[in-house]
Amino acid sequence: MISEQIREDLELVKKTLRAAEVYEHAWHIVNFDRETICPPGAVEEKGELAAFLEGKVFEIRKSADFTAAFHRLYDALESGADFPEGPDRDMVKLWHLQITREEKITPQMAEEYARLSGRAFADWLRAKEEAKYPLFADSLEKMIKESSRMAALRGPEGADPYDIMLDEHERGMSCADLDEIFGVCTERLVPLLRKVTASKKKIRTDFLSRPVPLHAQQEMSYYLLGLIGFDLSHGALSTAEHPFTDGISRRDVRLTTHYYPDCFSSNMFSVMHEGGHALFEQNQPRESHDYFLTLGKTGGQHESVSRFYENVIGRSKAFTDLIYPKTKELFGEAMADVSAREFYEGMNVAGPTLIRTEADELTYTLHVIIRYEIEKQMIAGRIGTAQIPEVWNSLYEKYLGIRPANDREGVLQDVHWTDGFGYFPSYALGNIYNAMYYNRMKQDLDTDALIRSGNLAPIGSWMTAHVYAKADVLAPREWIRDITGRELTPEDFLNYLEEKYGELYEL
Ligand SMILES: [Zn+2]
Known part of the structure; x- marks a missing residue:
């Protein structure tokens, strides 16, 4: 009773x-x-x-x-x-x-x-x-x-403050977990990046900075949103200085993008990334709203979906082949002498850079790991604030082989530390999660064939049934186990990158 x-x-x-x-x-x-x-x-x-x-x-x-x-x-x-x-x-x-x-x-x-x-x-x-x-x-x-x-004050008594911050952003994650996961990542990503940098393969990028008029870019945005299944009767697209998505309410999800006249790919990947966030918001189970559970999902779970649509789908050969004719039609001159292969390669050019937000799929995780290592040490009091720029620069040299010339392109580039600590790891965990569930999805669906035929609906339904359904109630580790039947591991993500960049850069 x-x-x-x-x-x-x-x-x-x-x-x-x-x-x-x-x-x-x-x-x-x-x-x-x-x-x-x-x-x-x-x-x-x-x-x-x-x-x-x-x-x-x-x-x-x-x-x-x-x-x-x-x-x-x-x-x-x-x-x-x-x-x-x-x-x-x-x-x-x-x-x-x-x-x-x-x-x-x-x-x-x-x-x-x-x-x-x-x-x-x-x-x-x-x-x-x-x-x-x-x-x-x-x-x-x-x-x-x-x-x-x-x-x-917020965490359990006696717990390590950085562990508490990590747990608040990514339920169930601790420094010990991340040391292990990120350790495996650097072990394989650093050598992979070295090989890419040393590769003789040249990727064509000249067309990426050709001017494309605003109206053509706008039309591309709606084309992409249509492909991935964003519901415009319950959502809207606008522009903002820094693109973001807002799950306004149960029946209203809005995303934003930013148009640069001479960088058409920036808008395309903003729309794919924010579109991923927006699909997650639009396809949450009804109980999440009815029982006020929507705050249960973590930053890493959300990023896993945005990066899934942006990178795993959006930068795949199947997808760039699918949208290639549309880019020729809409972008005219800018794409006139570009082959489908060159388009795919251009969307995936990789190499060491200093700015995280502009980093490619391969180096992105290293940018995040650098921030994690610094946060961990500064919260523990092992490095003082005066030493942080030097530690930052040395880590960039160690992992990416380049050194910032000044603090603007180094330690001062991100706004995050003006508001707290412990958020960065979620960005990298998202990639690790989505590589695992994508492998599981491929057991049920011929994703490559679906993408090539322009029919992404079964992929969307699979995401709704498996990825979105329990994200609010299961902590990331249990959630991944529930979706894939396996324990959390960075292996899938690292295998995916090695395979993709091995082929691209003829390693
Ligand atoms: Zn995001």
Whole structure:
């Protein structure tokens, strides 16, 4: 018999979460507006509106009745009391974790942290502009200290602060796990990159910077979104300085891209990447919305899907062959003397570069590992902030064989450290996850033939049934085991890269 108390508590928490959701919905719309078509003179005003709505969400979720009800529900669930089967259980576990994490963080602490982070952002901008790391060092030091202190309050007692940060971004992942996974990656990626760099094979890239008019690029965006199955009756495409995707609400998912007149591939891969994020958002199970579970998925799970569409599908020979005629039709002159093979090769050119966001599929993981190694050491206090640029530059030399000439193209390139630590590994884990589930998918589907015929729908359905279905309720390791029947390993990803670049660069 399910007790009256449990029924009442479940009723109360759902009612509260629904109320918070209304403000969240409004917040997403305001925020999307601010990042896209909002006129510059109104950005600040929209910022104030967004902050007001965010405050409302915070207020509702911090209410004493609500947290007390979740604690009672969690205790009942743990003690083995009669409890409704199904997603109610997932909801209680997920939100209980969320609530206990935030319990020791007072509004003053959160405010102080936001202030520090804002200051760090301003210092970082100035430091990056002038390529002078010392202008940022003081703020970074404070961010490390405050982030570590708050992580210790959020996590289990006695746990390592960096482990807590990692776990918050990628449930169940620790330094020990990542040391092992990333160790295997560097062991095979560094030699592979050396071979690629030494290869005599020359890849043609001249056509990549030829001008292509905006309208042709726009038409390409919608063509690509149509191919991958993005539902435009429940979604929209806009432009932004830095492309992103926003799952605004249950029936409204929006993505953005950026058009560069003389770099048409930038838009194409932004659309494929953000389109992947958007497909994930559009095809979540209905229970995820009904039971407020959508916050359960990790950055790595989300990135696995965006990178799956961008790289594994988007940069495959089958896919570039499929879209090649369309590029000839839309891009005219720019593609006139380019063969299908040259197009494929151009989309996959690889080599050491200094900027993470511009890195190719092969070197990207190394950029991430460098950031992970530095974060791990700085949070543990093994390196001081003064040493960070030198450590950064040495690691670039060690893994990529190149050294930044200044801090702007080195340690100051990413904005992330102005807001916290532990997010970078998710970017690399995404590639490792998708290589594993792609191998599993190929046992069920002839993906190459499907892509060549332009029919990606079965791939989309497979993703919905296997990849999206349990992402909110299973931590990444269990999720991968559930999809593939195997333990998490970087082997599939590394084999995939060795095979692909071996063929491309005739190694
Ligand atoms: Zn992404």
